[in-house]
Amino acid sequence: MENRSIPYGPTYEEMLHPSKMDEETKAKAVKAKEDEFDKHNLFNINWRNENNEVNKIVLPKELTGIDANIVVMLGSYFPSGSHKVGPAYSTLIEGCVHGDILPGEKTILGPSTGNFGIGVSYICNLMGYDAIVIMPDNMSKERYENISRYGAKLDLTPGTESDVILTLERTYELMKNPENHSLAQFELLPNYRFHRHVTGNSAIEAVKGIGNGRIACFTSAPGSAGTLAAGDQIKAVFPEAKIAALEPYECSTLSNGGRGQHRIEGIGDKMCTLIHNVITTDFVVLIEDEDCVKGLKIIHDGTDILVESGVDPEIAKQMIPLFGVSGICNILGAIKMAKHLNLGVDDNVLTIATDGFNRYDSVLEELDKRSLETSHNVLKRWFGDVFMEADTNRIFDFRTPERKQQLFDQKEKDWIPFGYKKEYLDTMKDMSFWDNEYNKIEEIDVQIKAMRKDL
Numbered sequence: 001m002e003n004r005s006i007p008y009g010p011t012y013e014e015m016l017h018p019s020k021m022d023e024e025t026k027a028k029a030v031k032a033k034e035d036e037f038d039k040h041n042l043f044n045i046n047w048r049n050e051n052n053e054v055n056k057i058v059l060p061k062e063l064t065g066i067d068a069n070i071v072v073m074l075g076s077y078f079p080s081g082s083h084k085v086g087p088a089y090s091t092l093i094e095g096c097v098h099g100d101i102l103p104g105e106k107t108i109l110g111p112s113t114g115n116f117g118i119g120v121s122y123i124c125n126l127m128g129y130d131a132i133v134i135m136p137d138n139m140s141k142e143r144y145e146n147i148s149r150y151g152a153k154l155d156l157t158p159g160t161e162s163d164v165i166l167t168l169e170r171t172y173e174l175m176k177n178p179e180n181h182s183l184a185q186f187e188l189l190p191n192y193r194f195h196r197h198v199t200g201n202s203a204i205e206a207v208k209g210i211g212n213g214r215i216a217c218f219t220s221a222p223g224s225a226g227t228l229a230a231g232d233q234i235k236a237v238f239p240e241a242k243i244a245a246l247e248p249y250e251c252s253t254l255s256n257g258g259r260g261q262h263r264i265e266g267i268g269d270k271m272c273t274l275i276h277n278v279i280t281t282d283f284v285v286l287i288e289d290e291d292c293v294k295g296l297k298i299i300h301d302g303t304d305i306l307v308e309s310g311v312d313p314e315i316a317k318q319m320i321p322l323f324g325v326s327g328i329c330n331i332l333g334a335i336k337m338a339k340h341l342n343l344g345v346d347d348n349v350l351t352i353a354t355d356g357f358n359r360y361d362s363v364l365e366e367l368d369k370r371s372l373e374t375s376h377n378v379l380k381r382w383f384g385d386v387f388m389e390a391d392t393n394r395i396f397d398f399r400t401p402e403r404k405q406q407l408f409d410q411k412e413k414d415w416i417p418f419g420y421k422k423e424y425l426d427t428m429k430d431m432s433f434w435d436n437e438y439n440k441i442e443e444i445d446v447q448i449k450a451m452r453k454d455l
């Protein structure tokens with residue numbers, strides 16, 4: 001393969017500020033957008049458009065029914081179609097920097113429910129590694145197609161989103177072979193570093209000029225809980241900001257240890273992940289999976305209803321490709337939290353759309369079959385139920401010591417069986433653990449640059 005032995009790509013700082021890259025690299029990155037298999041797309045792993053602005057949409061109030069501004073950062077513009085490529089790249093490049101991963105000598109494992117797997121497959125293609133994605137066998141078919149298209153092999157374990165623990169067990173088994181190296185998104189801190197630095201600081205920039213220019217609340221539904229780390233940076237800059245972790249009502253592991261199957265792909269994985277900084281999680285909110293799928297249907301197929309309800313037709317059209325099911329979950333969480341916190345016109349709630357609609361056709365086909373009828377009247381009723389009348393039930397305040405302990409306990413229950421020591425988990429109970437991990441970025445960036453020079 002031509003690009004074997006090219007473990008190079010952007011630093012964390014360049015992912016946050018691509019404008020800091022040298023002119024030659026910038027030009028190569030722009031050109032690479034014409035061919036997704038061009039390795040210089042590594043330098044397009046960032047939240048920005050060609051004008052260096054963060055990709056985002058401020059949702060129309062005729063959709064949200066609230067005064068506060070909901071600002072959604074759009075992950076679908078990342079190479080490979082979701083921001084999960086960021087943690088995949090960051091974990092791989094840190095492994096290269098530390099000398100753990102040499103192209104041609106290691107096969108990369110990507111335990112995933114899909115999007116991280118797509119990111120791993122894509123990154124390994126650009127950087128010249130063989131890859132295996134380990135994931136449940138009942139996810140939407142678009143995910144398997146994308147992973148295979150980018151070249152990784154699939155190793156499927158039984159179940160759906162909430163059976164991720166089986167994929168972890170399988171990954172641990174494969175790791176007994178020293179030729180394998182896992183980009184363990186649920187455990188490794190490059191995922192935390194990417195989102196705290198790149199997503200968090202991009203979020204702070206995204207609200208400039210909107211409302212009071214601050215962030216009152218950040219909502220994110222954890223899969224690996226990487227995205228939630230953006231909240232740590234948001235809080236560092238806006239100490240009043242509240243962080244709400246959203247989970248499926250059908251799989252309420254963080255709220256009350258509940259476990260069950262659900263339809264919000266990418267989140268609600270029946271665990272408190274190792275990299276979830278529970279210290280900064282202020283609220284846990286339960287969202288019904290069917291509301292998310294119906295909400296997606298309305299945005300995708302209900303443009304006329306949105307327009308009838310006062311949404312600008314251009315914006316209604318613009319929104320069609322922007323969200324997946326978990327994006328709608330994040331938006332519903334944002335609406336609920338704005339109501340719960342009584343936020344007004346000056347306040348901003350920031351949230352994330354991890355990917356876009358293009359991996360969810362099959363999910364809407366399934367909804368159509370299940371619903372018997374999705375006529376104009378039915379969709380109009382759903383629009384009211386899902387968005388306008390979003391309620392503030394099932395919002396739990398996790399700022400008390402008892403609730404924090406509950407999350408620490410959940411983490412121990414989930415990770416001690418995988419060999420982690422209680423003493424190590426205890427170090428995560430102090431914010432200094434997370435700040436130390438975050439502060440490693442400076443040194444890692446120096447090493448990434450040094451490695452690039454050696455090529």
Ligand SMILES: Cc1ncc(COP(=O)(O)O)c(C=O)c1O
Nearest residue numbers: 115222223224225226227266326
């Ligand atoms: C569609 C989708 N939404 C949300 C998430 C959750 O993001 P994170 O893993 O950063 O918590 C994922 C993770 O894979 C995802 O694929």
